[in-house]
Amino acid sequence: MTEPGSATRSRAAAGERDAAWVRRCLDGDEDAWCELVRCYSPLVWAVARKRGLSDADAADVHGTVWRIAVQDLTRLRKAESVGGWLARTADLQALRVIRGYCIQRRALDRIPVREEDKEQPSDVLGALEDRRRVGAALAQVGDRCQRLLRLLYFQNPTPSYAHISGALDMPIGSIGPTRARCLGRLEQELGRDFDE
Amino acid sequence: MSNTDIRHPRLRWLVDHRDGVLAGPRRDATESHLRSGCAPCEARLLRLERMLVAVAAGPLPAAPAREVRAGERLYASTHRAAGLALAAELDAVLVLDQGAALAASVRAAPGDVRRMLWTFGEWELDASLIARNGGVDVVAQVLGPEDDPDAVLAGKVTAWTAGRTVAESPLRADGRFTLRGLRPGVYALRGSVDGTRFRIPELVVDA
Numbered sequence: 335m336t337e338p339g340s341a342t343r344s345r346a347a348a349g350e351r352d353a354a355w356v357r358r359c360l361d362g363d364e365d366a367w368c369e370l371v372r373c374y375s376p377l378v379w380a381v382a383r384k385r386g387l388s389d390a391d392a393a394d395v396h397g398t399v400w401r402i403a404v405q406d407l408t409r410l411r412k413a414e415s416v417g418g419w420l421a422r423t424a425d426l427q428a429l430r431v432i433r434g435y436c437i438q439r440r441a442l443d444r445i446p447v448r449e450e451d452k453e454q455p456s457d458v459l460g461a462l463e464d465r466r467r468v469g470a471a472l473a474q475v476g477d478r479c480q481r482l483l484r485l486l487y488f489q490n491p492t493p494s495y496a497h498i499s500g501a502l503d504m505p506i507g508s509i510g511p512t513r514a515r516c517l518g519r520l521e522q523e524l525g526r527d528f529d530e
Numbered sequence: 531m532s533n534t535d536i537r538h539p540r541l542r543w544l545v546d547h548r549d550g551v552l553a554g555p556r557r558d559a560t561e562s563h564l565r566s567g568c569a570p571c572e573a574r575l576l577r578l579e580r581m582l583v584a585v586a587a588g589p590l591p592a593a594p595a596r597e598v599r600a601g602e603r604l605y606a607s608t609h610r611a612a613g614l615a616l617a618a619e620l621d622a623v624l625v626l627d628q629g630a631a632l633a634a635s636v637r638a639a640p641g642d643v644r645r646m647l648w649t650f651g652e653w654e655l656d657a658s659l660i661a662r663n664g665g666v667d668v669v670a671q672v673l674g675p676e677d678d679p680d681a682v683l684a685g686k687v688t689a690w691t692a693g694r695t696v697a698e699s700p701l702r703a704d705g706r707f708t709l710r711g712l713r714p715g716v717y718a719l720r721g722s723v724d725g726t727r728f729r730i731p732e733l734v735v736d737a
Contacts, residue, residue, distance in 0.1 A: 376591065379593035484585065514541050
């Protein structure tokens with residue numbers, strides 16, 4: 335059997351791809367910038383919303399993060415970690431918005447700083463980044479696998495095997511083995527980056 | 531305990547173990563193996579757990595398209611404001627437009643064919659426009675300045691109309707690409723090949 339963790343990747347690691355995007359951005363390639371924005375906008379948006387910001391405030395944070403990014407890419411020391419850097423930048427900008435609220439509140443109503451005005455634990459940012467990575471990897475494992483894994487793990491309550499069998503036109507006895515194969519593909523698609 | 535002389539549990543067993551549905555001898559073997567302190571299997575279980583937690587949490591919501599577009603535009607405006615040059619985008623020059631000629635070097639396919647050839651810098655773009663099912667496929671190849679059959683090219687080409695992308699194709703290593711299903715209309719093609727950006731300002735696809 336295959337040694338755990340020895341799955342080879344069929345494509346360049348996401349970190350290498352991100353580093354290439356950053357290099358191309360610094361070379362003046364606008365297409366690379368647009369790809370970077372499209373890839374990481376959901377993460378930036380999710381971090382802001384996770385802080386409880388409104389759509390309008392999340393939009394401000396989103397715009398600020400990309401303005402910072404376009405100016406500071408040259409100073410980024412680890413280009414392959416640009417995703418984590420964007421998430422942390424979004425979180426700091428979201429905190430600034432929240433602190434603005436709290437200052438107003440103290441001035442007006444003497445309401446103390448809210449509980450959420452604390453740094454978002456890194457594992458929360460990590461979980462959002464995991465969702466982005468897994469979402470991107472799921473898109474590569476095929477529609478049938480994607481639907482099966484979402485039915486088994488995203489639906490609440492989990493549908494019965496009979497329901498899944500009907501929905502996917504798959505014998506009940508195949509669901510378990512197919513699930514394992516799909517997870518294997520997902521694991522391979524995520525590759526080494528997911529161990530970090 | 532060495533991990534080189536043992537059989538690791540199959541992924542399916544680990545998933546069943548994680549989901550609490552593993553039974554019988556497989557459960558005993560898997561649990562015994564994990565209790566032995568197999569680091570690769572422990573790591574795989576942790577990775578599996580992270581994967582499934584992320585699947586269960588669902589995909590991240592998309593940022594509003596308006597905000598994404600605003601983010602995309604920041605690059606050009608910032609570079610212009612700073613007086614920095616974007617990588618030059620070369621306007622391709624049409625040097626050949628033959629109706630009903632076959633770009634045999636590119637492919638052979640049924641249907642009405644129009645062959646077009648552009649140049650940009652030292653590159654050439656050799657395209658066949660093939661009418662299919664009320665639309666047109668652009669089957670083309672970007673050719674480098676060197677006639678090197680072993681050259682490995684990288685890049686992509688997109689077709690735009692009314693300010694939005696309607697078709698996109700990566701370049702294959704030999705420079706070939708296909709844009710499928712263009713409806714009659716006027717398109718701009720933009721692309722890059724090995725860091726050189728080019729633009730075909732106007733491609734008219736006839737009905």
